[in-house]
Amino acid sequence: MYGISKEEALIMHIDLNSAFATTEQQAHPHLRGKPMGVTNRISKECCVIAASYEAKALGIKVGMRRTEAMAICPEFVLLETDPPKYNAVYQKLIKIMQSYSDNIKMKSIDEGIIDFHGMQHILNGRSLEEIGYEIKQRVKDEIGDWMKINVGIGINRFLAKEAAGWHKPDGLDRLDHTNLIKYYKERKLTDLSGIAERYGARLNAYGIMTAMDFLKAPEYMLKKQVFKSINGTYWYQRLRGFEMDDHETSLGMVGRQWVVKDPSDKDSYLLPCLSFLCETTGMKLRYREVEARGVAVWVTYQNGEYWHQRRMHKSTFYTNQEIYRRALELFNQRPHGIVRTMGIYTYMLTPSQVSQLSMFDDITKVRNITKAVDEINDFYGTFTVYAGTSLEGKKIIKQKIPFGGTEYFELLLKTA
Amino acid sequence: MDPTIQINELVPMVPIFKPDASEILRCYPYKMRYRNQEIEFTIFGMRHPTAKGKRMIHVFDMSDGINDYRIEFDAERLLWTLVSMVEGHDVRD
Numbered sequence A: 001m002y003g004i005s006k007e008e009a010l011i012m013h014i015d016l017n018s019a020f021a022t023t024e025q026q027a028h029p030h031l032r033g034k035p036m037g038v039t040n041r042i043s044k045e046c047c048v049i050a051a052s053y054e055a056k057a058l059g060i061k062v063g064m065r066r067t068e069a070m071a072i073c074p075e076f077v078l079l080e081t082d083p084p085k086y087n088a089v090y091q092k093l094i095k096i097m098q099s100y101s102d103n104i105k106m107k108s109i110d111e112g113i114i115d116f117h118g119m120q121h122i123l124n125g126r127s128l129e130e131i132g133y134e135i136k137q138r139v140k141d142e143i144g145d146w147m148k149i150n151v152g153i154g155i156n157r158f159l160a161k162e163a164a165g166w167h168k169p170d171g172l173d174r175l176d177h178t179n180l181i182k183y184y185k186e187r188k189l190t191d192l193s194g195i196a197e198r199y200g201a202r203l204n205a206y207g208i209m210t211a212m213d214f215l216k217a218p219e220y221m222l223k224k225q226v227f228k229s230i231n232g233t234y235w236y237q238r239l240r241g242f243e244m245d246d247h248e249t250s251l252g253m254v255g256r257q258w259v260v261k262d263p264s265d266k267d268s269y270l271l272p273c274l275s276f277l278c279e280t281t282g283m284k285l286r287y288r289e290v291e292a293r294g295v296a297v298w299v300t301y302q303n304g305e306y307w308h309q310r311r312m313h314k315s316t317f318y319t320n321q322e323i324y325r326r327a328l329e330l331f332n333q334r335p336h337g338i339v340r341t342m343g344i345y346t347y348m349l350t351p352s353q354v355s356q357l358s359m360f361d362d363i364t365k366v367r368n369i370t371k372a373v374d375e376i377n378d379f380y381g382t383f384t385v386y387a388g389t390s391l392e393g394k395k396i397i398k399q400k401i402p403f404g405g406t407e408y409f410e411l412l413l414k415t416a
Numbered sequence B: 001m002d003p004t005i006q007i008n009e010l011v012p013m014v015p016i017f018k019p020d021a022s023e024i025l026r027c028y029p030y031k032m033r034y035r036n037q038e039i040e041f042t043i044f045g046m047r048h049p050t051a052k053g054k055r056m057i058h059v060f061d062m063s064d065g066i067n068d069y070r071i072e073f074d075a076e077r078l079l080w081t082l083v084s085m086v087e088g089h090d091v092r093d
Helices: A019-027 A053-057 A066-072 A083-098 A128-142 A157-164 A180-186 A197-205 A211-216 A219-226 A231-239 A267-287 A320-331 A361-380 A388-396 A409-415
Strands: A011-015 A036-039 A077-080 A104-108 A111-115 A150-154 A172-175 A253-264 A290-301 A306-317 A339-351 B004-010 B013-017 B027-034 B037-040 B043-052 B055-063 B068-074 B079-086
Touching: A011 A128, A011 A157, A019 A036, A019 A053, A019 A083, A019 B043, A036 A053, A083 A104, A083 A111, A083 A128, A083 B043, A111 A157, A128 A150, A128 A172, A150 A157, A157 A172, A180 A211, A211 A231, A219 A231, A253 A267, A253 A290, A267 A290, A267 A320, A267 A339, A267 A361, A267 A388, A290 A320, A306 A320, A306 A339, A320 A339, B027 B055, B027 B068, B027 B079
Parallel strands: A036 A077, A150 A172
Antiparallel strands: A011 A111, A011 A150, A104 A111, A253 A339, A290 A306, A290 A339, B004 B079, B013 B027, B027 B037, B043 B055, B055 B068, B068 B079
């Protein structure tokens, strides 16, 4: 009736829910069954970046400030993140997933997809539900008995993710043409993955109030009126189980941002931090084997104002010093005020040309120094050698764990 | 708030190796001596490898049923370090 795909459900979404909190509970037996969470650096106003199921049941949410969480539950325990620990879990999860199919894709450090298309012969007649239960058991046996995963099986990536979130925690569900309508009838619009408040409000404005309304909405309306782009068509297809998300996104920008530990307007405090942000940006650029032509710097102030400046250069750059020099020119133009957050990003990225021979001695010298420093840091640990301008910044800024992509996880572990 | 107590002391340790056990339980600390007390580990939390430069470090999170202990084994220098502990309550039941 709604044109739902009748294809067999062969996409499995695996979601290690409350991953960091559950991993800490695995490591700390006495925290099991207790409200606890994880933050990047414990401070007065730090945020909960992962909360245990027990904490969530009390109303403690991700993003909540420590003080708010403590007001809800004075016994709430907050630990600092331990990236190598999460990486060990991540690597073991990948290993388990890869034993079923080569076609896996990690969406972030706690969720991934196994695509079983073309792998039916390997299943030996077993259903994906059986495989899903087996993976759940293997996660307990090979990672730890406290670890829980949600497994979703769907006809496309979107529906597999939806299925994984249907019965949390420790759920296993399938979504295909046989039960999709029932599922949508139970869901609110903002329950759908990818539809947060903003999109929800936009859909509401066109009379789309529920997930079922969304399914019923004509493609033309979604494309021309609601989303005013091809995204409308994508959503129309995605909701019906057609694959819209099996593509690689290209690298658009590389950078680093930081919530200023003690908001300040003093250059003596901010510049070493900017230098440190530029160092990590340079490391990321070289790790991704790209060079940049553009650099941008942004700042938010204590009074809520925002400032942003960007500049495109004729030649590409990739060394920490070049990034810092260019960023500093921009940063010095900022309006006076107490800085609350600051960030830098590089853009217009092109593949690295470091391996090409240069006609100019000074360019070769810069390349060689950068390569030598990278090799020293690779061997002895990142930030064994770094710029003097970053000295104070390194003491202040703590490396954070990445959310979303997993591109820099290996790089991060060298610094952890 | 954060109940972790930093210790960072080398400790006498008795590890155990079970050739037939699954990978996660093949080798782990069995008991240690800390401040003249013998502490026997009864609950295995988890083990994860990490690196300090190129040195391989195995981190063990163990519990004696009351307190949780973070223990590091430096595989190059063969050192056992009690890094930290978290005081808790009896979780054996």
